Amino acid sequence: MFFRMIIGAFRRQWKKMLMIALTVALGASIATAMLNVMLDVGDKINEELKAYGSNITVVPNSQAVMSDLYDVEEDEKKDEYLAEETLGEFLTIFWANNITDFAPVLDTVVTVDGNEVQLIGTWFDHHFEFKKKGTVYQRDTGIINLRSWWDITDGEWLDEAKLSGDDYAMIGKKLSETLGVKAGDKIKVKGAKGTEELEITGIFESGDDEENCIFTPLSAAQRISGAEGKYKKAEVSAITSPDDELAVKAARNPDLLSGDEYDLWYCTAYVSSICFQIQEAIPDASARAVRQIADSEGKILEKTELLMALITLMSLIGATLGISNLVTSSVMERSAELALMKAVGAKNGQITLLVLTEIILTAVVGAAAGYFMGYGFAQVIGQSVFSSAIEMSGMVAFLVTVLIIAVTLVGSIPAVRMILRLRPSEVLHGGH
Amino acid sequence: MKLLELKNVTKRYGSLYALDKVSLGIEKGEWIAIMGPSGSGKSTMMNIISCMDKPTEGQVFFDGKDITKYSRRKLTEFHRDKIGLVFQQFHLINYLNAVENVMVAQYYHSMPDEKEALEALERVGLKDRAKHLPSQLSGGEQQRVCIARALINSPELILADEPTGNLDEANENIVLDLFRQLHKDGTSLIVVTHDPEVGEVAERVVRLEHGKIISDKKNSGFAE
Numbered sequence: 177m178f179f180r181m182i183i184g185a186f187r188r189q190w191k192k193m194l195m196i197a198l199t200v201a202l203g204a205s206i207a208t209a210m211l212n213v214m215l216d217v218g219d220k221i222n223e224e225l226k227a228y229g230s231n232i233t234v235v236p237n238s239q240a241v242m243s244d245l246y247d248v249e250e251d252e253k254k255d256e257y258l259a260e261e262t263l264g265e266f267l268t269i270f271w272a273n274n275i276t277d278f279a280p281v282l283d284t285v286v287t288v289d290g291n292e293v294q295l296i297g298t299w300f301d302h303h304f305e306f307k308k309k310g311t312v313y314q315r316d317t318g319i320i321n322l323r324s325w326w327d328i329t330d331g332e333w334l335d336e337a338k339l340s341g342d343d344y345a346m347i348g349k350k351l352s353e354t355l356g357v358k359a360g361d362k363i364k365v366k367g368a369k370g371t372e373e374l375e376i377t378g379i380f381e382s383g384d385d386e387e388n389c390i391f392t393p394l395s396a397a398q399r400i401s402g403a404e405g406k407y408k409k410a411e412v413s414a415i416t417s418p419d420d421e422l423a424v425k426a427a428r429n430p431d432l433l434s435g436d437e438y439d440l441w442y443c444t445a446y447v448s449s450i451c452f453q454i455q456e457a458i459p460d461a462s463a464r465a466v467r468q469i470a471d472s473e474g475k476i477l478e479k480t481e482l483l484m485a486l487i488t489l490m491s492l493i494g495a496t497l498g499i500s501n502l503v504t505s506s507v508m509e510r511s512a513e514l515a516l517m518k519a520v521g522a523k524n525g526q527i528t529l530l531v532l533t534e535i536i537l538t539a540v541v542g543a544a545a546g547y548f549m550g551y552g553f554a555q556v557i558g559q560s561v562f563s564s565a566i567e568m569s570g571m572v573a574f575l576v577t578v579l580i581i582a583v584t585l586v587g588s589i590p591a592v593r594m595i596l597r598l599r600p601s602e603v604l605h606g607g608h
Numbered sequence: 609m610k611l612l613e614l615k616n617v618t619k620r621y622g623s624l625y626a627l628d629k630v631s632l633g634i635e636k637g638e639w640i641a642i643m644g645p646s647g648s649g650k651s652t653m654m655n656i657i658s659c660m661d662k663p664t665e666g667q668v669f670f671d672g673k674d675i676t677k678y679s680r681r682k683l684t685e686f687h688r689d690k691i692g693l694v695f696q697q698f699h700l701i702n703y704l705n706a707v708e709n710v711m712v713a714q715y716y717h718s719m720p721d722e723k724e725a726l727e728a729l730e731r732v733g734l735k736d737r738a739k740h741l742p743s744q745l746s747g748g749e750q751q752r753v754c755i756a757r758a759l760i761n762s763p764e765l766i767l768a769d770e771p772t773g774n775l776d777e778a779n780e781n782i783v784l785d786l787f788r789q790l791h792k793d794g795t796s797l798i799v800v801t802h803d804p805e806v807g808e809v810a811e812r813v814v815r816l817e818h819g820k821i822i823s824d825k826k827n828s829g830f831a832e
Contacts, residue, residue: 184703184708188702512699513701515699517712519660520693520712521684521687521688521689521716523716600660604660604695604769
């Protein structure tokens, strides 16, 4: 009988039920899309921010101490070096898989056609192998990813794998204009340890001071500057978790952490724990977060998540108000029917159960439709904002189900109050 | 012992007295017509007798028990077990067919039983219309379904509020014949009406005016 009444109510009130289902579907779709994007946005934003370069720099310990004590600028620092073989240690730390790219930097001043120019030795797209304790670590890495914003205006990226030898270079657009050279031309570079002829493979536009520099393979720069087997600093790009209170506390001094806090911090990809692990692996080095990038990641992530959470909340509030109106008007329309049920002996609980069952069944259908609509919205957001698909989380499906049931129940409160107050004597006979 | 007894029942809405110290006794198996003009307090009395409303003052006894002291839950149970209601507007659930409308009363009383519901419809001459929706039934047929619904749980008292108010003469006669049959079977009946023809067929006529009983007498023309 219960289900006959439910089916009957659906048949009779299908338009109203459809409206309730649509309201729920709309709320569920926005909640689904926002929650999925919210859960996936951390990785997406991290990936986006990787395009803005490294977020960790590694320098020799002594240089870091000088920098901390005297706040000296990069140019004022004395030449201090790290051994090239220490670069392999980046691949051995706990969070090695979070290090997406890294490249050594060895800068020196050279003379080209009478002009003093900064020459930077680095890796472009370098195949790197490192052996330690019987394990071989491999990685293709270099500035091709760390300088993804470079615009190659002439020629192409310096391809270390294709080219034989290391007497090649890329130069900035401003410098190319000063020197009057183009891709394919050769320039004579005079350094501390002699003169070398380098062939220009490409000219780049970067929008910063690097447009006045020459970039060569690390080995060429080592030879020109006389710093064989050495580099001055390394740029590291790592996927990190946004800083929280624990990360801030650890950044002050990891020794202040309790055992459990230390374990949690060490096993979370905070920029500070990755720096700490790099320093553990390379005792001569000091690893520092590039704060603008690291902070931006955390702040953008926090703000984006807050925005998504607010949109979700607003959509659910909207759905609650919509459901509330629709269910209340439905109960008002059915007041004679519900009063009759009371008059033939139905208890308030039985009538409430009947009405809530109808509404929740409708809401479940709406929520299912909304979930799939939300899946579509999430993919549209993913493709248009991040140019990649948003991964759908099972947890979101569960969360949306719980939220929609809660929203439906809360939205039904005014209708339930109306049912409880409904007096058959007033509805069926008239007051007096 | 009286089946129902009202003692000094008053119902006040602000300063308006819908019922003013009304006392009335009804024997088991009696058929009473409560008559009076609009606003005389007929429906209020009906609501109080059917436990759908509580008096402001006074007591209502059913089988010797003061039902004005019952909790809401107990009143619901009492009302469900002892009273059958017939309405002027029928109040059938329009998406359920005739037999399902009868079964609704069974469902909220105990267990729905389609066979019993069909028997109740047969009793009012509507077994062949059992699967019709209210919209497919005439006014008289809808009222007979309403009577079958009132009868299904074997109540001790049937309360009918203007049961022929929306019916033509032919259907009015059918309904009154059904009441005669119920009375003959020993069912107590209280019929609220302003129709003199309906009042004439009752065993006893109680007249109300301005919330007070102005006359209460046996109907001389009553025929068993």
